[in-house]
Amino acid sequence: MRETKKELKFFTIPAYRKEEEYLSKMHAKGWRLTRVSWPCVYHFEKCEPENVSYRLDYNQEGVAHKNEYVQMFADCGWEYLFDFVGYSYFRKVAGEGQENEEIFCDDASRLEMMRRVFKGRVTPLIVIFFCMILPQLSMNAFGYGGGSRAQDVIALCFVALAALYLVLFSAFAVQFYQYEKNLDITDNKYKAKYVGVAALMIFFVVFIGSVFWLSR
Amino acid sequence: MDAHIKKVYVPMTETGFYILLCLQEPNHGYGVVQKVKDLTNDAICLAPGTMYGSLSKMEKDGLITFLREEEKRKIYQITNLGREVLELEGKRIERLYGNMKEMMS
Numbered sequence: 001m002r003e004t005k006k007e008l009k010f011f012t013i014p015a016y017r018k019e020e021e022y023l024s025k026m027h028a029k030g031w032r033l034t035r036v037s038w039p040c041v042y043h044f045e046k047c048e049p050e051n052v053s054y055r056l057d058y059n060q061e062g063v064a065h066k067n068e069y070v071q072m073f074a075d076c077g078w079e080y081l082f083d084f085v086g087y088s089y090f091r092k093v094a095g096e097g098q099e100n101e102e103i104f105c106d107d108a109s110r111l112e113m114m115r116r117v118f119k120g121r122v123t124p125l126i127v128i129f130f131c132m133i134l135p136q137l138s139m140n141a142f143g144y145g146g147g148s149r150a151q152d153v154i155a156l157c158f159v160a161l162a163a164l165y166l167v168l169f170s171a172f173a174v175q176f177y178q179y180e181k182n183l184d185i186t187d188n189k190y191k192a193k194y195v196g197v198a199a200l201m202i203f204f205v206v207f208i209g210s211v212f213w214l215s216r
Numbered sequence: 217m218d219a220h221i222k223k224v225y226v227p228m229t230e231t232g233f234y235i236l237l238c239l240q241e242p243n244h245g246y247g248v249v250q251k252v253k254d255l256t257n258d259a260i261c262l263a264p265g266t267m268y269g270s271l272s273k274m275e276k277d278g279l280i281t282f283l284r285e286e287e288k289r290k291i292y293q294i295t296n297l298g299r300e301v302l303e304l305e306g307k308r309i310e311r312l313y314g315n316m317k318e319m320m321s
Contacts, residue, residue, distance in 0.1 A: 103266070
C-alpha cells in the first residue's frame with residue numbers, strides 16, 4: 001500500500017495555469033496526482049520525484065468522443081488521467097530539453113480554449129447571477145413580505161454571494177483580456193489591476209446593497 | 217465561399233495551413249503532426265490540444281470531411297471548400313513572399 005495524501009486547494013475557474021504549476025510542483029516533490037474529488041480535493045500518492053508537466057484541456061467535444069480524443073494525446077506522448085468538472089487532465093514526463101511542453105502550440109487555440117471555458121463554465125454562472133442572486137438580493141433588501149431581521153441577514157448573505165460572483169467574473173475578464181493581448185500573467189502590474197477591478201466590484205455591490213437597504 | 221469562412225480562415229494560422237496542406241491526402245491528426253515535423257525539419261511541432269480543436273472546427277465548417285476511423289484515429293480529407301481556402305491562402309502567402317523578395321533585394 002502506497003502512502004497517500006489529500007490536499008484541499010481552490011483555483012478560480014480560469015486559473016488552470018496555476019493548477020498545472022501546482023500539480024507539477026507536487027510531482028517534483030514526489031507526489032503523483034491520482035484523482036480530484038468534490039469540491040476541490042487533490043489526491044496524491046507517493047512516487048519518485050520527477051519532472052512532469054501537467055496540462056488541462058477543456059473540450060466538451062473531446063469528452064464526448066473520449067476514444068479518439070485520448071488517442072490523439074496518447075500519440076503525442078501525453079498520459080490521460082481523468083476528467084473533472086469538464087476539464088481533462090494530462091501529464092507527460094519532461095524529457096531532455098523538453099521542459100514545459102504545451103498541449104497548445106498557438107495563441108489562437110489557447111484563446112479558443114478560454115472561449116470554451118467561458119461558454120461551459122462562466123455562462124451558467126452569469127445566468128444564476130442575474131436570474132437568482134440579483135432578484136433575491138433586491139427582494140430581501142427591500143423587505144418584501146415583512147422585512148424581518150432574518151431577511152436583513154439573508155440580504156447580507158446575498159450581497160456577499162453577489163460580491164463573490166463579481167470577483168469571479170472580474171478574475172475571468174482580466175485573464176481573458178490578458179490572453180487576448182498576449183500579456184504575461186505573472187506581471188505584478190497586471191496583478192495590481194486585477195485586485196483593483198475586484199475591489200471596485202465589491203465596493204459596487206456593497207454600495208447597491210446598502211442603497212437598497214437604506215431606501216426602505 | 218461565404219464571408220464568415222473567409223473572415224475566420226483568411227489569413228489562417230500556421231497550424232490551420234499545415235492541416236489543410238497535409239489533408240490533401242487522407243490522414244489522421246497524428247499523421248499530420250508527423251508530416252509537418254518532417255516538412256519543417258522538426259521546427260514545427262503541432263500540439264494535440266491545438267490539433268484536436270482545429271480538426272473539429274474545420275470539420276464543422278466543412279473545410280475537411282471525416283472519412284473513417286482506424287484504431288481510434290479519425291481519418292480526414294480536405295473538401296472542395298477547404299481547397300478553395302487553401303488556394304486563397306496560398307495566393308496571399310505568394311504575394312507576401314513576392315513583396316518581401318522585392319523589398320529586401
